[in-house]
Amino acid sequence: MADSSSSSARRQLLIGLAIAICGAVLFSAKAIVAKLIYRYDVDAVTLIAFRMLFSLPFFAAIALWQARQSPPLTARERGQIVLLGLLGYYLSSFLDFLGLQYITAGLERLILFLTPSFVLLISVFLLKKKISMLEWMALAISYAGTVLVFVHDARLGGANVALGSAFVLGAALSYAWYLLLSGELLKRVGTMRLVAYAMCVSSVVCILQFFLLRPAAMLVQPMAVYGLSAFNAFFCTVLPVFLTMIAVQRIGAPTASQAGMIGPVSILFLAAWILGEPITGIQIAGTVLVLCGIYLLSKKKT
Template structure:
């Protein structure tokens, strides 16, 4: 008689979901490192985002076709909403992010993108009249103050280009926050996996159209081998894989906890930037790293 496989305890299931969320956050954060490595081969943001989406499109398209065949048709108007969200949340946000990375460090880029939840909070406060307690406002002020400190440090190193790059990445974070706060009802109707697959397909098409408008088609086929290798890594491990890892994690531990696990993203980018890009790690960044690691330790002790 074959022994039954024991079911995981609630704590084991929670820690498994937490691990998936952390791995997803690390891989997603690595896209900044990959982009900076690609820039060493004299490509620009248009080429980086186009190759990323060209390589990831078949995987998202496969999921989109599977969902289209196994689920009811989209409701009236949902198709156009997905197009708008795909253009806002993935195409515009990613393009501004990669543009900004041409001027600032990967560590600062990840720190600015980390402010996305605060933009969601501000949009909810000003446009949807949602109330927040003093803890939320204190957290917002502390995070903004920390960002200003790091930005001031980078200005001494990178000069005025840091302001331009930071503004572009800030636009990326704001664009993605609009996507997050606008997709809530649509996620409930369409489903998270289906929405992401459709929206990423929209983003891929937009990136390809942009490329053919701005660049010669031959440029897409005449890059050196490392550019294609990095792009493939970017598509598989920094785009498709973290999206689905995060979705599985959300299903297991909930969206708030999965979002807190994303705190490890800036930490991983900081150390990957130091190892792979020779970006310096300052005392200020180390203090922030210690705080994030402490938060992750407390999170791992949380009961489901």
């Protein structure tokens, strides 16, 4: 009986890990899709507008479903959700796609993967949280890996690499603030409801931004742009969000987070396969350092 129970638990763990890995790879793949769309002379404002335009129906449907079975939000909660939608999804995504115009998909993923360390640093300097030697070591290793890849890419791409990296760094910082500010609200509102509502806010803002900054004629694009945007919306935005949530429910947030470390590795090889971006020893070394640093952070005692 015990063996049967152990086998069942093991199977559930493996299924949860597989779901978490799929979510991490799909979410990371948005950088690859963005690079492919940029080949059609589409800018970041238009790219993100198409992404959110195709995503909005899914998140709106989930938001309506959640609204029908949940208690009404307070005015304060509504305001917080709007702020989180602007900060965590609109601003972060916009800066990320701006950066992808100038840097490789591999470097973008490494910089975004520093988000947990930014959460930690903000907690240290603003919330006066104490940090252990293990955490300092983890931060040093992660940043060393990112700097290694940045210097490598800067030699090839020049000043544009610095500009693109700055945009993606801003995206990571923006998302770190989102994670910090969403903690208490998640407990009151629920993960699925919060994500659906915040993504609806972000989608509307991205679409409005497009019509304010670009002529409506730019909605007319080659069919490939529509196809890639639809893929980006469903497979790299909607699906990974809910796959990650399912994985967290099955195996817990810490284990799901560790499984997500496959993201930078998958992008390194996907970028080489699909985009023809080179894989060098320095890039692999930098990626390994970042993963080691994040792994150390994930092992810290709470």
